[in-house]
Amino acid sequence: MRKLWLMLVCAFAVLVLAACSSGSNEEQGTNSNGTSKQGTEKAEVTGIDGIEITEPVEIEFWHAMSGDHEKALQKITDDFNNSHENITVKLVNQGGYGDLSTKVMAAAKANTLPALTQAYEDWMTEYIENDFITNLNPYVESEKYGFTDDEFNDIMEVFREMNTWDGVLYGLPFNKSTQLMFYNVTYFEEAGLEVPTTWDEMKEAAEILTNDDVIAIGFENGLSIGFNQWVHQAGGQFFDEATGEFKMNSEEGKYALTYVNDLIQSGVARTAGEDGYMSGPFARGDVAMYFGSSAGLPYVAAPAAENGIEWSTAVLPSDAQSAAPFAGTNVTMFNHLSDEEKLAAWQYMKFLINTDNTIYWAQQSGYIPVRQSALDSDEWKSYVEENPTYGVAQQQLEYGFYDPRVKGAYAFKNAVAKELDKVFLGEYTVEEGLEAADKAAAKELGK
Amino acid sequence: MEIKLTNLAMDFQQTKAVNDLTITIQDGHLVSILGPSGCGKSTTLNMLAGLYKPTAGEIYFGDKLVNQVEPEHREIGMVFQNYALYPHLTVLKNIMFPLKMAKVNKKEAFERATEMAKLVQIDHLLDRKPGQLSGGQQQRVAIARALVKNPKVLLLDEPLSNLDARLRLEMREEIRRIQKEVGITTIFVTHDQEEAMSISDKILLMRDGTLQQYTTPLEMYDKPSNLFVSQFMGNPPINIYKATVNKELKRVELKNSNVHIPLLGNVDVTKFPEDVIVGIRPESFVSETSSKELPQVSISINLIERTGRDTLLSGKIGEQQVRALISSKQQLGNVEELSLYITEFTVFDSETENSIWYFDGEGAQ
Amino acid sequence: MRQAFSKGFIYILLTIGSLLMLLPFIWMISTSLKTPGEVMSMPPTWIPESWKWDNYLKAWEMAPFLRYTLNSIIVVIVSTIGEIITTILAAYAFSRLQFWGRDIVFAILLGTMMVPGEMLLIPNFVTLSNLGWINQYEALIIPWLASIFSIFLLRQYFLGVPKELHYAAKIDGCSNFRFLWSVMVPLAKPAIVTIALLKAIGSWNAFLWPLIVTQSEEMRTLPVGLTAFTTEAGTNFELLMAASSMIILPMIILYIILQKYIIEGVSKAGLKG
Amino acid sequence: MNQKPTLKDTLIGYSYLLPALIILGVFSVYPIIKSFFMSFYADYDFFKDIVHSYGFDNFIYIFQDTEFYKSLTNTFIFVIGVVPASISISLVIAILLNSKIKFGKLFRTIYFLPFVTSVVAIAIVWQWIYHSEYGILNYFLGWFGISPIEWLNDPKWSMPALIIMCIWKSLGYNIILFLAGLQNINPQYYLAAQIDGASKFKRFWHITVPLLSPTTFFVSIVVLINSFKVFDEVFALFNGRPGPGYSAQTIVYYIFEKFYNEWEFGIASAAAFVLFIIIFIFTLIQLYVGKRKVNY
Numbered sequence A: 001m002r003k004l005w006l007m008l009v010c011a012f013a014v015l016v017l018a019a020c021s022s023g024s025n026e027e028q029g030t031n032s033n034g035t036s037k038q039g040t041e042k043a044e045v046t047g048i049d050g051i052e053i054t055e056p057v058e059i060e061f062w063h064a065m066s067g068d069h070e071k072a073l074q075k076i077t078d079d080f081n082n083s084h085e086n087i088t089v090k091l092v093n094q095g096g097y098g099d100l101s102t103k104v105m106a107a108a109k110a111n112t113l114p115a116l117t118q119a120y121e122d123w124m125t126e127y128i129e130n131d132f133i134t135n136l137n138p139y140v141e142s143e144k145y146g147f148t149d150d151e152f153n154d155i156m157e158v159f160r161e162m163n164t165w166d167g168v169l170y171g172l173p174f175n176k177s178t179q180l181m182f183y184n185v186t187y188f189e190e191a192g193l194e195v196p197t198t199w200d201e202m203k204e205a206a207e208i209l210t211n212d213d214v215i216a217i218g219f220e221n222g223l224s225i226g227f228n229q230w231v232h233q234a235g236g237q238f239f240d241e242a243t244g245e246f247k248m249n250s251e252e253g254k255y256a257l258t259y260v261n262d263l264i265q266s267g268v269a270r271t272a273g274e275d276g277y278m279s280g281p282f283a284r285g286d287v288a289m290y291f292g293s294s295a296g297l298p299y300v301a302a303p304a305a306e307n308g309i310e311w312s313t314a315v316l317p318s319d320a321q322s323a324a325p326f327a328g329t330n331v332t333m334f335n336h337l338s339d340e341e342k343l344a345a346w347q348y349m350k351f352l353i354n355t356d357n358t359i360y361w362a363q364q365s366g367y368i369p370v371r372q373s374a375l376d377s378d379e380w381k382s383y384v385e386e387n388p389t390y391g392v393a394q395q396q397l398e399y400g401f402y403d404p405r406v407k408g409a410y411a412f413k414n415a416v417a418k419e420l421d422k423v424f425l426g427e428y429t430v431e432e433g434l435e436a437a438d439k440a441a442a443k444e445l446g447k
Numbered sequence B: 001m002e003i004k005l006t007n008l009a010m011d012f013q014q015t016k017a018v019n020d021l022t023i024t025i026q027d028g029h030l031v032s033i034l035g036p037s038g039c040g041k042s043t044t045l046n047m048l049a050g051l052y053k054p055t056a057g058e059i060y061f062g063d064k065l066v067n068q069v070e071p072e073h074r075e076i077g078m079v080f081q082n083y084a085l086y087p088h089l090t091v092l093k094n095i096m097f098p099l100k101m102a103k104v105n106k107k108e109a110f111e112r113a114t115e116m117a118k119l120v121q122i123d124h125l126l127d128r129k130p131g132q133l134s135g136g137q138q139q140r141v142a143i144a145r146a147l148v149k150n151p152k153v154l155l156l157d158e159p160l161s162n163l164d165a166r167l168r169l170e171m172r173e174e175i176r177r178i179q180k181e182v183g184i185t186t187i188f189v190t191h192d193q194e195e196a197m198s199i200s201d202k203i204l205l206m207r208d209g210t211l212q213q214y215t216t217p218l219e220m221y222d223k224p225s226n227l228f229v230s231q232f233m234g235n236p237p238i239n240i241y242k243a244t245v246n247k248e249l250k251r252v253e254l255k256n257s258n259v260h261i262p263l264l265g266n267v268d269v270t271k272f273p274e275d276v277i278v279g280i281r282p283e284s285f286v287s288e289t290s291s292k293e294l295p296q297v298s299i300s301i302n303l304i305e306r307t308g309r310d311t312l313l314s315g316k317i318g319e320q321q322v323r324a325l326i327s328s329k330q331q332l333g334n335v336e337e338l339s340l341y342i343t344e345f346t347v348f349d350s351e352t353e354n355s356i357w358y359f360d361g362e363g364a365q
Numbered sequence C: 001m002r003q004a005f006s007k008g009f010i011y012i013l014l015t016i017g018s019l020l021m022l023l024p025f026i027w028m029i030s031t032s033l034k035t036p037g038e039v040m041s042m043p044p045t046w047i048p049e050s051w052k053w054d055n056y057l058k059a060w061e062m063a064p065f066l067r068y069t070l071n072s073i074i075v076v077i078v079s080t081i082g083e084i085i086t087t088i089l090a091a092y093a094f095s096r097l098q099f100w101g102r103d104i105v106f107a108i109l110l111g112t113m114m115v116p117g118e119m120l121l122i123p124n125f126v127t128l129s130n131l132g133w134i135n136q137y138e139a140l141i142i143p144w145l146a147s148i149f150s151i152f153l154l155r156q157y158f159l160g161v162p163k164e165l166h167y168a169a170k171i172d173g174c175s176n177f178r179f180l181w182s183v184m185v186p187l188a189k190p191a192i193v194t195i196a197l198l199k200a201i202g203s204w205n206a207f208l209w210p211l212i213v214t215q216s217e218e219m220r221t222l223p224v225g226l227t228a229f230t231t232e233a234g235t236n237f238e239l240l241m242a243a244s245s246m247i248i249l250p251m252i253i254l255y256i257i258l259q260k261y262i263i264e265g266v267s268k269a270g271l272k273g
Numbered sequence D: 001m002n003q004k005p006t007l008k009d010t011l012i013g014y015s016y017l018l019p020a021l022i023i024l025g026v027f028s029v030y031p032i033i034k035s036f037f038m039s040f041y042a043d044y045d046f047f048k049d050i051v052h053s054y055g056f057d058n059f060i061y062i063f064q065d066t067e068f069y070k071s072l073t074n075t076f077i078f079v080i081g082v083v084p085a086s087i088s089i090s091l092v093i094a095i096l097l098n099s100k101i102k103f104g105k106l107f108r109t110i111y112f113l114p115f116v117t118s119v120v121a122i123a124i125v126w127q128w129i130y131h132s133e134y135g136i137l138n139y140f141l142g143w144f145g146i147s148p149i150e151w152l153n154d155p156k157w158s159m160p161a162l163i164i165m166c167i168w169k170s171l172g173y174n175i176i177l178f179l180a181g182l183q184n185i186n187p188q189y190y191l192a193a194q195i196d197g198a199s200k201f202k203r204f205w206h207i208t209v210p211l212l213s214p215t216t217f218f219v220s221i222v223v224l225i226n227s228f229k230v231f232d233e234v235f236a237l238f239n240g241r242p243g244p245g246y247s248a249q250t251i252v253y254y255i256f257e258k259f260y261n262e263w264e265f266g267i268a269s270a271a272a273f274v275l276f277i278i279i280f281i282f283t284l285i286q287l288y289v290g291k292r293k294v295n296y
Helices: A002-021 A023-040 A067-083 A097-110 A121-129 A137-141 A149-154 A157-162 A185-190 A199-209 A228-233 A251-265 A279-284 A294-307 A339-352 A355-365 A372-376 A378-386 A393-399 A409-424 A430-445 B041-049 B091-101 B106-119 B135-147 B165-182 B193-199 B217-222 B227-232 C002-032 C036-040 C054-062 C065-096 C102-112 C117-131 C137-144 C148-159 C163-171 C176-187 C189-205 C208-213 C222-229 C237-268 D007-038 D057-064 D066-098 D104-116 D119-129 D136-143 D155-183 D187-195 D200-211 D213-228 D232-237 D251-261 D265-293
Strands: A057-063 A087-093 A116-119 A171-184 A215-219 A269-271 A287-293 A311-314 A324-333 A400-402 B003-011 B016-025 B030-034 B056-061 B076-079 B153-157 B185-190 B202-207 B210-215 B239-246 B251-254 B260-262 B275-280 B296-306 B310-317 B320-327 B337-342 B345-349 B355-359 D041-045 D050-054
Touching (some): A057 A097, A067 A087, A097 C208, A116 A171, A116 A339, A137 A339, A157 A400, A228 A251, A251 A430, A279 A287, A287 A294, A294 C036, A324 A339, A324 A393, A409 A430, A409 D251, B003 B041, B016 B056, B030 B041, B041 B076, B091 B106, B135 B153, B193 B217, B202 B227, B210 B217, C002 D104, C054 C237, C065 C102, C065 C137, C065 C189, C065 C222, C065 D007, C102 C148, C102 D007, C117 C137, C117 D251, C137 C208, C137 D007, C148 C189, C148 D007, C176 C189, C222 C237, C237 D119, C237 D155, D007 D041, D007 D265, D057 D265, D066 D213, D104 D155, D119 D136, D155 D213, D232 D251, D251 D265
Parallel strands (some): A215 A269, B030 B185, B076 B153
Antiparallel strands (some): A171 A287, B003 B016, B202 B210, B275 B345, B296 B337, B345 B355
8 A cells, every 4th residue: 555655656756757857859850730721821822723623622511410401411512522523521520510510620730621621700700710621712703613792692691790800701591580579479369469579578477477386587598699680689789799799788788688687587487407408398398489590490390290280480679779690500612722622612512502592401400591582482482371480580690799709708708708607596696697707707808 | 206405505685594503304204394383494495395496505315416496397296385276276286287287188186186185094085175175184185185196205394383283193193104104205394303303314403593413303302502592492391401520530410509410331531621500300300220331319398289191390400400201100299308319411511502421321432 | 054155145145136236127127118207216116106107118209219229339339349459559569569658658648537628529510510510420439449448458458468479479489469450359258258248338328428519309319318307397208218228228138148258358357456 | 585686587577568668658658757847837928838847836826726726625525525435335245145035146247347337428417316406316305205306516516426426426436445345355254253242233243343444444445436536427427517616626637727728838837736746645644554554
């Protein structure tokens, strides 16, 4: 026993020594590595039109789509591969978004990045910061392979903006969803209520709808992370991308937080909490309405139908203004590729959101078509007629907004959300919560 | 095969386990290495086996220096205290194992193994696993395994110490029988002097890594080279008395008592130191003698134990404790004091503890 | 009388305990046979209203499970055998051989057990991509071919084998290596089986690593298949439970087959400091 | 008795060790050393592997981070909650299983099941068990007049929920270890004690407990180290979040979040280093106590 004790002490000493001695080697390895990497980097792409894909090119697209979503994506990809002679796009499912992000990070470190990946805007901020992804402007502008102005402007403005940093386009929107209000038609009819369109109406309705078995309003677990939705509706601003300032600690922010917190504290609203997603309690009839992603439509539809719950969706209620957060990922292109690979990847990105495909994708997945022409098409219109719940999201496009794209967005949003959570959990008052959130934000943003 | 050790030594990290050992073991002899635990006897054996490499000195098997030869190439067989049978193999497989290692073909190996099993009388147990055997049977298997590849030397490391008294007796006779039958040079480590006495051609007695005496059992018993040897050999142990030499009267006078023993026969007392130690074996006391020339002492008796063959008397010579073994035929009755003759005794230098004179009844030397 | 009473008490305690242990599994299987509506229904039902056996079929079809199963089996078998080999060799060296630096090397390796594995993900990924092993069986297998915990366990077991056996074998003409394979390994069978089972369980259930180092469906293992049932907006519980039930079954069977060795294996490891 | 190893012995020794040493060296020791280094990188480009400056900034950061302290506290709560309970419950079950009973194998298999199962799969079932309204746990508690507990919604209860699940999951493995230890106890001791008039409980207390101490010691070291490293269970039980309001954030979760979500590699490494030191100290304390308390 005593020996083992000694052994451990020695081992520790050796580890420390080893750690110290290998330090000097570190930098040398680094330098040689650094230069070699720069060598392989391609010069700024010029003259896209001059590139031809004559040899077979195979590229990978990393995604986090599973189940039916993956099947739909596979179908579009197969279509692409069949219609493009020399290009093969290989889909790689990397699990959930978290897993995908980890995987990209590891691959970036190991220089084994794919051609394309799904990415949230805040990830892309990090990628731009580390110079991983490609400026798409030359491709958009290319006469031969690019978009015409009409084609480009056909993509919803909010989605284009989300993918643009300082005038440079870094990605194209792919699976875009927004927050919707899901509501239980039966409960509203029984109570003789109209679907609320303002906060005041919603509060009134909530008080009427709540009883022993039903809580009127449900929020997904990301309530605090996605709280900007409420701040915007209250007429305020959550974060100013231009100045890099956290703006929630304001009159509007305080108003929004007080409003939501009162709903929770008075027992007319709850979060999904232990249920994971609100689709469960909603499909059981435990809540009368809930705010959730349009991507959740299929998850509500099946069990609700089985339990005989009659439900529908509506646009988000508004207060000072209408505002709907748009989320979901974009497709972005890494920049270590050859010109041919880049061109192939670009063609695939384009293909993925052409009018037909974006309609098909939306129908299969519940995400929103990203093109105006898709929304205007007869095919989509008749689809929406049959599935009215799918038609609501697009009504919010005109006042859509997106998450702050700041470096270290995850840490920043999380730090703020932690403090807001304390308000909802009753540990802080609204004022204390905002104060703490302000400090936490300053700390993260100042890093 | 003759084995020769010259100036053999073994140092472990701090201790000298074996120190400057030089002996020769004759071909076909059975030699016991005897001594208390920690005396270096197992270390010596392990060096002979090649399990330890000596720090100094040479080991010769025949004419061959084997210091650097690995155990598997020394042509030895070995039996361990806990037998070290392979628990997962049957008796037969255990015995065949060395042959398998030597790549003897299966048929021959089987024949030799069964033959060996017959020799050690376990041929009815061949399909058993060691766990299903008694201690004595395991011992036989271990011996068979050690002998099966016809080694030149057989090494036995306290092979009998895990057996009960009766089996020990039986097994030591067995080992002697088998050894005789095979005619193999055998080295036997034990801490039991009786075992060593009964089985060996020669005994090598060690203490603290140092050789004490290397000779035949009888000689070691009768003529121990020093006090330690005399005390180690014999049961009940030898009686030891501090004494002073009276050179004028040519006798030794036991300290703290009024007893003196004459030094009879041809002895040069002048060379004796002043202080000596006298050792008298319990069986060296006799009540009757045909010779008149023997010294005589008077013993006051406390206890008489009759064990059938002998009678053990415990008592005192003067103020000193004494044990005497006399024949049971002797009628003692309820005597309190008895006068006994001393047939043999040894005188040791009290400083060096080496023996300086043996009295063997005739008084010569 | 008292004896019977206390026996009865033991049975009652053990049965209650077993029920607590089993409850989640019963629920898992029950859920796997329900319709999506019944999964969500409250109060929950223990016995499905209609037994949807085809959930298993549906779950099976959600992802290329056949391929995943094949991969899982390959990875489990190869990495288990590989780990057993490295473990046997290393445990033998640490328990029976004398060499410079033995104890310090052992202690350093033991020290690595104190670092959370999550830290090692990216450095190891980088190493593997430098070796060009990403999306190959090598990446799924080679980093897991040695485990210090297994080495520790087997070393303890080996230490319990009397060293005379080693001496005897040496004198019988057995080389170190031969002794290891023909004596130590058969003797340590229970411990080796135990280590193999623990390894197989770990390898079978591993999730994050196989996901990170593979790029294609063809290389993925079973637990990765479980992600097919969850998206950002919800989970197909009944299918997930069906797939989970299918995935845990082989390990349960393996355990039942091997369990007679396990206690012996651990007990002989001695567990002495 | 050890002989001094020679050069040849050393070569032989390392040749046996080589396969394991290569694997462990490349995939465990090297990355650990590398990350320990990273904890001293004050300004570091992780992807290009360029260190702009060294320093203690990362350590200063974590020691000023209330989140870090919170995760430390949670980890200690977790360790205190899991280690003694898991060890004592599994000891009791092992002893019950060791008394000669029918269906022993069946019971053993059942208790081992949780260990065989992947955490991800079983955590979803636990979410249901913990459900405040419909979960079976609150249903049972209701029998004793305990009003429903918001296991997964209330920050106060998220640690207990995590602890209970982890105890459940760890029992089987510990039971196996204890059963093994119990089989090493010579039954003669019990006979002797019975003759000496020791009651069942006294036999347990004076024979089983001391003679089992080496096993207990081993189990406690393994459980302790693993408890300090808890992560998967947190991640799975709370759907990838560390509980409501980060109430169940443990150190490894903190490390994970810094590393994989916030890309703060140096901070993550520094936190890992601190965790290592903590585990190391606790292991030393355990070894020290073990030396005095383990009976043989």
